[in-house]
Amino acid sequence: MEAVQTVENFAPRVLAWFDVHGRKDLPWQKDKTPYRVWISEIMLQQTQVTTVIPYYEKFMSSFPDVYALASAKQDDVLAHWSGLGYYARARNMHKAATMLVDEFDGEFPKTVEGVCELPGIGRSTASAILSISRGVQSAILDGNVKRVLARFHAIPNWPGEKKTENRMWGVAESYMPEIRCGEYTQAMMDLGATLCTRSKPKCHVCPLSEDCAGLASGEPTTFPISKPKKAAKPIKTAQFVVLQSDGKVLLEKRPASGIWGGLWSLPEFAHDASIVLEAEQRFQCGIQSVMALSSFRHTFSHYHLDIIPSLVTVKEAVGVHETEKYQWFSVDDAFTLGLPAPVRSILESVEKGDTLLL
DNA sequence: AAAACGGGGGA
DNA sequence: TCCCCAGTTTT
Incomplete structure (x- = not known):
């Protein structure tokens, strides 16, 4: 018997799970414009969904589009961010909005490289925005996806290592399907956030459990392996x-x-x-x-x-x-x-x- | 007490 | 290119 052709089966299983169990009615999933997805992704980088929702609603009603955000006072933007932490990201976002209006004609760039030009947006966030809002076939690699992949392949290295991270990017891209790109991105986030959690993963209901190397190892939570601690120096x-x-x-x-x-x-x-x-x-x-x-x-x-x-x-x-x-x-x-x-x-x-x- | 989180910026 | 940082939550 041949081993399961993982690359072929990975995304379909994830998507099938998402169709049944994924979240599809969050505020930023209603009108999936690049602007609305962008704001949600920045907020979600640092905060749980339940906390983000009221902030997102208020932010959107005050700054419904990139023009509203670009013309807002920084103080006003920061006031809407108050309590979310990482305020540099609000400042970056505001700056990016002015760049979009001044240099991009108010239009979001169409490529990952282009979106990465904006302050506060790196490769993963750029891919999230473009795949969700425009169906671009570009993979994300946030903390959730790193955890899922590290477990699925029982990756024995710390993802903080550049070399390891590069390999994981390769794996992430190889699993990215050609169709339903936005849903796949959403599905991977949901999988990591609700099933493949840091502790007590729900492997018994996971669509990937059948050939998850981490589960097979008996200790899925050892992946991703934690930051190598530099043996606390004696004093x-x-x-x-x-x-x-x-x-x-x-x-x-x-x-x-x-x-x-x-x-x-x-x-x-x-x-x-x-x-x-x-x-x-x-x-x-x-x-x-x-x-x-x-x-x-x-x-x-x-x-x-x-x-x-x-x-x-x-x-x-x-x-x-x-x-x-x-x-x-x-x-x-x-x-x-x-x-x-x-x-x-x-x-x-x-x-x-x-x-x-x- | 320490690690995680995604990207910026300095060494 | 690598490393450290911000600011809060989770373990």
């Missing part, structure tokens, strides 16, 4: 001490490998260590004063380091012997060495005298 904390004596600061040479390998850094203390106790113990010297410097976060590729720097002055450098590992430098000389960026920054603040408190 480490350390105290960095600028030990200062006689105008010089003590630097510590880092081991050749690992973080900041071979660079000159500042002595580090555990975040909960007492500066005074720790410094006297490690360096056998009398502390004269301790001043806090501003704490800040340094981020590595794999963790955050919260740095708590302080400026510690000692009476004499006695007890702090210079070794391979520890050496005294004037701040000016220190700047000529290889220093980790945060250490350089701490020394700069010391040089400027940016201490916080005694």
Whole structure:
């Protein structure tokens, strides 16, 4: 037995389902002019159907056509948008209306490329408008369609990846039928919004369930796979001490490998260590004063380091012997060495005298 | 708390 | 070309 010829059967099944279960009496489905469909698509990008309906009705009665919208005050347009969010889209829409009137003679462009020239309209929205209002054979790829296709093919990649998205565009176009284009677009949106939902999809009544790879996998909701999370970086904390004596600061040479390998850094203390106790113990010297410097976060590729720097002055450098590992430098000389960026920054603040408190 | 959403705009 | 953003809902 041959596998089901999906490309042949996909759209007919979706359309047959739509004929029975699809929504056909929404306000923007009455008089499907490009203008009315356009406004609905922009509103629906960000809000559920039930919320959009009253906004749409009011918007249409105030701005019944592109000329009314183009000649409206931006404030008035924004007032009609108030509560929908993403106000840049209202501004884009208003701008697009003036462009349509001034440059397109009030007529919507006939091609996807042309419609995409308008601000706020990209490939998917352009295809939605043209297929629904004019029957143009051009596929959409909004969140609903991405979910349906990702499940149907058990696509193992995140749709946010350009490569994956491009492949999905190819699939979407390949399923776009030659006839009933507008209804097919509507049907795919309805399928995603009412059946193939993010959680608890109603696979048992889905017209595509028979050869849905996502369902076959047993875990359809794992598709589309979610954004790869960049393993929340651990946060480490350390105290960095600028030990200062006689105008010089003590630097510590880092081991050749690992973080900041071979660079000159500042002595580090555990975040909960007492500066005074720790410094006297490690360096056998009398502390004269301790001043806090501003704490800040340094981020590595794999963790955050919260740095708590302080400026510690000692009476004499006695007890702090210079070794391979520890050496005294004037701040000016220190700047000529290889220093980790945060250490350089701490020394700069010391040089400027940016201490916080005694 | 984090991801999703569709397109714009800056790196 | 890639990445981040807006502003709200959903998970």
